[in-house]
Amino acid sequence: MNRKNISSNTKWEDIVGYSRAVRVGNIIEVAGTTAVNGDKIVGIGNPYEQTVFIFKKIQESLILAGATMRDVVRTRMFVTNMDDWEEIGRAHGDFFREIKPVSTMLEVSRFIDEKILIEIEVSAIISK
Numbered sequence: 001m002n003r004k005n006i007s008s009n010t011k012w013e014d015i016v017g018y019s020r021a022v023r024v025g026n027i028i029e030v031a032g033t034t035a036v037n038g039d040k041i042v043g044i045g046n047p048y049e050q051t052v053f054i055f056k057k058i059q060e061s062l063i064l065a066g067a068t069m070r071d072v073v074r075t076r077m078f079v080t081n082m083d084d085w086e087e088i089g090r091a092h093g094d095f096f097r098e099i100k101p102v103s104t105m106l107e108v109s110r111f112i113d114e115k116i117l118i119e120i121e122v123s124a125i126i127s128k
Helices: 011-017 047-064 082-096
Strands: 003-006 021-024 027-033 072-079 102-107 118-125
Touching (some): 027 047, 082 102
C-alpha cells in the first residue's frame, strides 16, 4: 500500500520527525493537534475556541489526505482541565453531531505550553 505523509510545514515536524497526518490505503491518522497558529496560541483561556480551531486544522489535513470529517471514526481529546468538558463537547458536537465517531476525553497534567488547554488526535477511514 502507498503511504502519504501530510505536513503542516512547521519546523517541529523535521526536528522531532513526525507528520501532521499519514494516510496508508484508506486509513488516515492525524497527530495530536493543538491550537497553535505559527508561533501563536489561539484562544488563550477559551477551551471552546481552541477546540474549534483544532478541528478546522484537522479538517484541512484530512482534505489534503483525500478525506472529510465524515470519514472520522475516532476522536481522542486530551485536556488539562476536565471541568472544560462541556465547552469542548459543544465544539465537538459542532463538527460531529451527525457523524458520531467514537470519542475519548482524558485529563492530562500539562502540555508543552501552559496556555494550551486541549490536544486532539483523530482516526479516519475512507469508505470505498
